[in-house]
Every structure is written in C-alpha cells, then in structure tokens.
Amino acid sequence: MEDRVGAFTGDRARDRFALAYRAALARLLPGGDEPIPVTTSYGEAVAYRSGAASGTPIVLLPGAGGNAVTWYHYAGRLGRDHPVVALDPIGEPGAARQTRPIGSARDVVDCLDETLDGLGLNGAHLVGMSYGGWQALRYELDHPGRAASLTLIDPGGFGAVGARFWLWLAAGGLAGISPRPVRRRLSGLVRNATLRDDELMPLFPLTMAFRRRLPLPGPFSDQELGAVTVPSLILIGQKSALYPAADVAERLGRVMPAARVEIVPGASHDLPVHSPDLVAERITAFLARA
Structure with missing residues (x-):
C-alpha cells in the first residue's frame, strides 16, 4: 500500500525540500508564511490564502510535480479583485502529505472535492495549469456547476500523453540539473522558459x-467536453508539447463553442512561465466577465 502513496524517498530528502520550500513560500507567495492544513480522507492538503477580502475566490491548481509556489507570478495580480487560494494538492511535492492511494480519476476528483469542502470553497473559480487544468475540468464534469468558472492553461486531457511530451519533459529535466548558465542557454532550445526562472x-x-x-490525465471525449456549461477560458501554447495546438483549438471550437480558446504564440507547455503577463491579463479580463 505504501508504495502507491506519493512521498519523498526518505526523511533527509523531505527535510531538505521542506526547508527550501518554506523559504520560497515566504519570499514569493502572498500568504505563503501562513499555511492552512486541510484534512481529507486521502491525507492533508495545504492552502495559502491571500488577496481581496470579498468576492468569489480563485483556487489555483498546479501542474504535475508542482506546488503552490509555482503560482507566484499570479497570486498577487489575481488577488487585487478576488480572494486567492493557492493549493499544495495531496500527491504533489509541496507541504501536503498523502496517506491513501489516489489511483483513478474519481479519486483525484474526490480528493479535490474534500479539499475544497474543507476550505468552504464550493462555487470558486478554478484555475489550473497542465495536470491541474485536467483536474479542474474533470472536477466540473463530475460535479456540474459546482465551480463558478474554469481557466485551463495548456491542460492535459485533450489527447493521450505521447512520446513528444515525454521527450520534452526529459530534455527539460536534463537541462534543469545543469549549471545555471547552461540551463538558461538551453531553455530556448528545449522550449522551456521555466529553466530561466531562478x-x-x-x-x-x-x-x-x-x-x-x-x-x-485521461483524454476527454467530445461528449464530455460538450457537457461543460460553466464559463471556460482555455489557453494553449502554440508549440505545446502535449498536442497540436491548432487541432485542439479547432476541436474545442466545435464541441465547446461557448468556451473562449486562445493559442499563445511562441509558448510551449511552459506557457505559465513563458507568458505570465499575458496569461494574468487574460484571466483577469475573463473573470471580470464571468
């Protein structure tokens, strides 16, 4: 059972990460020095609140292998008009702790539902990047109308995860352990602006x-996508490593005609770090209308 639960390889690895992560949270993320634990049947998630005192909250869901601090470009900007809650989801490398396996899409949705319920956040705007975007859309399909809106940033689920993505991930991983000057030079070659984020x-x-x-993240069918009725904004990197951007945009235009879909020039799956100003502006404008 334990080998099906996400965790660090040992106490030393966990403690080294926790020390660096707490420092990064306090330095970069509004509310990062005031973690809010949330108990669920899958373990303990952690939330960080900031932003406006009133209004419909925005919940920020990171991508695979990410955590709340990956939203540091956005939390302050989005918090000008909304309460913002950045999550360390259970099963990802952050401050959360997993105690029970999450083995299916249903488990992913149930874990998020328990987390949002524990925070009193039903009816929030869900904003997710990559895996978090898939998670938000899967949540809406299983609980229609429970979210106020969806913003999906180069999300999973619009096709099977193929070799192109794994090569992109591997190239970024190898570049990421290179010395700083090298990884910064390699960022353009492997189309990953995160490598320049010091x-x-x-x-x-x-x-x-x-x-x-x-x-x-399992792929969504046309029928599932057509069932989404909440206001939705979908931003896709022109050079996305997950799927051909133009093909996905055309499909979404057919099956989700009410959704706002935009291809961001020059961006790959690194879209949130590649174009933070554009993405923040699009989210702000979208939520003002939604």
Whole structure:
C-alpha cells in the first residue's frame, strides 16, 4: 500500500525540500508564511490564502510535480479583485502529505472535492495549469456547476500523453540539473522558459526526490467536453508539447463553442512561465466577465 502513496524517498530528502520550500513560500507567495492544513480522507492538503477580502475566490491548481509556489507570478495580480487560494494538492511535492492511494480519476476528483469542502470553497473559480487544468475540468464534469468558472492553461486531457511530451519533459529535466548558465542557454532550445526562472529552479533538484503516484490525465471525449456549461477560458501554447495546438483549438471550437480558446504564440507547455503577463491579463479580463 505504501508504495502507491506519493512521498519523498526518505526523511533527509523531505527535510531538505521542506526547508527550501518554506523559504520560497515566504519570499514569493502572498500568504505563503501562513499555511492552512486541510484534512481529507486521502491525507492533508495545504492552502495559502491571500488577496481581496470579498468576492468569489480563485483556487489555483498546479501542474504535475508542482506546488503552490509555482503560482507566484499570479497570486498577487489575481488577488487585487478576488480572494486567492493557492493549493499544495495531496500527491504533489509541496507541504501536503498523502496517506491513501489516489489511483483513478474519481479519486483525484474526490480528493479535490474534500479539499475544497474543507476550505468552504464550493462555487470558486478554478484555475489550473497542465495536470491541474485536467483536474479542474474533470472536477466540473463530475460535479456540474459546482465551480463558478474554469481557466485551463495548456491542460492535459485533450489527447493521450505521447512520446513528444515525454521527450520534452526529459530534455527539460536534463537541462534543469545543469549549471545555471547552461540551463538558461538551453531553455530556448528545449522550449522551456521555466529553466530561466531562478526562483523556481533551485527547488527542482529537491523535488526529484519525490515519488509521485497519481494517475495519468485521461483524454476527454467530445461528449464530455460538450457537457461543460460553466464559463471556460482555455489557453494553449502554440508549440505545446502535449498536442497540436491548432487541432485542439479547432476541436474545442466545435464541441465547446461557448468556451473562449486562445493559442499563445511562441509558448510551449511552459506557457505559465513563458507568458505570465499575458496569461494574468487574460484571466483577469475573463473573470471580470464571468
């Protein structure tokens, strides 16, 4: 049972990460020095609140292998008009702790539902990047209308995860453990702007000691996508490593005609770090209308 639960490889690896992560949270993320534990049947998630005192909250869901601090470009900007809650989800390398396997899409949704319920956040705007985008969309399909809106940033689920993505991930991983000048030079070659982010990259080698045990994001059918009725914004990197951007945008235009879909020029799956100003502006404008 234990080998199906996400965790660091040992106490030393966990403690080294925790020390660096707490420092990064306090330095970068509004509310990062005031963690809010949330008990669920899958373990303990952790939330960080900031932003406006009133309004519909925004919940920020990181990508696979990510955590709340990956939203540091966004939390302050989005918090000007909304309460913001950045999550360390259970099963990812952050401050959360997993105690029970999460082996299916249903488990992913149930874990998120328990987390949101524990925070009193039903009816929030869900904003997710990559795996977090898939998670938000899966949540809406299983609990229609429970979210106020969806913002999906180069999300999973619009096709099977193929070799192109794994090569992109491997190339970024190898570049990420290179000396700083080298990885910054390689960022353009491997289409990963995260390699130039000197705030996030020091955490990268520490997260490599985390054994992630969450299910892959299964693809959505046309019927499922057509069933989404809440306001939705979908931002896709022009050079996305997950899928051909133009093909996905065309499909979404057919099956989700009410969704706002935009291809961001020059971006790959690194979209949130590649174009933070554009993404923040699009989210802010979208939520003002939603």
